[in-house]
Amino acid sequence: MTTKTALKVQRELISLYALAIMNIAFGGIAMALAISIGVQNILALVKAQSLLPPQLTFGILGFLAFGVSLRWLISSTEILDGATDIKDDYEKKKANLADEDLTGLIVQMMAYYRRNKPTIKKMMVVSKIAGVCFLIGGGFNLTTVLTSIVSGAPQWDILLQALAATINFVVGAVSLFLTHFFGKYCSAWDYRLEETSKAEKELEKQLEGS
């Protein structure tokens, strides 16, 4: 039983750690992309000396995505911090993992989820918004590619726009993928928290009998 539980704890810790790392990496990429989109479009407006609606829209969208990505990045570091602590503790104990060490790790993971639940829920919303922003950006890039092909623009220009569309779609898709997995993580731990309330009644009875 201990081995089965230990393996499950190990797998869950690795998954949580990997998810936190991916989240921080893509939060950073999203922020960098958002700045570049924002600045590029604002520079185009300055250069044109007039209000071009698409550039204005994407300039605003870029800076909006920057704010959202920054929030995403901050939440990600908070999540990674706690996950690293538990993983390190597990690494220290794993050579000689007794029943009580295992329960201690479960208690730590439970406490970690209780503490981070609001942040994770907030981050899921932020990550979803960022994902949608990047998908819209990708859609815009794709439209530009098609327009450029029709108007016979230079090939390297079309290639660059296609690359930008691909990057936007990938970042957008990964953002939604991360939201999905954080959702899975939350549902697993929400279930456990619910079960803990039932266990608490038993523990209360045990203490009353003491």
Place this chain on the structure above:
Amino acid sequence: MKQKRTQYEIYWEILTFCRKPKSFTSVINRCNLNSKIGQRHIEFLKKKGLLTTVENQEKPFFIATKRADDYITLFTQMYKELFDNSPEFRL
């Protein structure tokens, strides 16, 4: 890491740590408690007969009683079961 544990989880941590005599300071340090809350939990466990005080060189040390074993066993078994019987989170 900041903790957010239930009182039952804190009791379990104190009792498993006090399998051997421990000073008040070491208990609150190990279990991440402030002295006021630590004192309150220790008093509760003493009142329930799960923790007792022993003197060593005129200093008080806390040690879990035989009764604490039942609580520790029940807690360990229930937490492992609820973890084992729940859906696994995997990437």
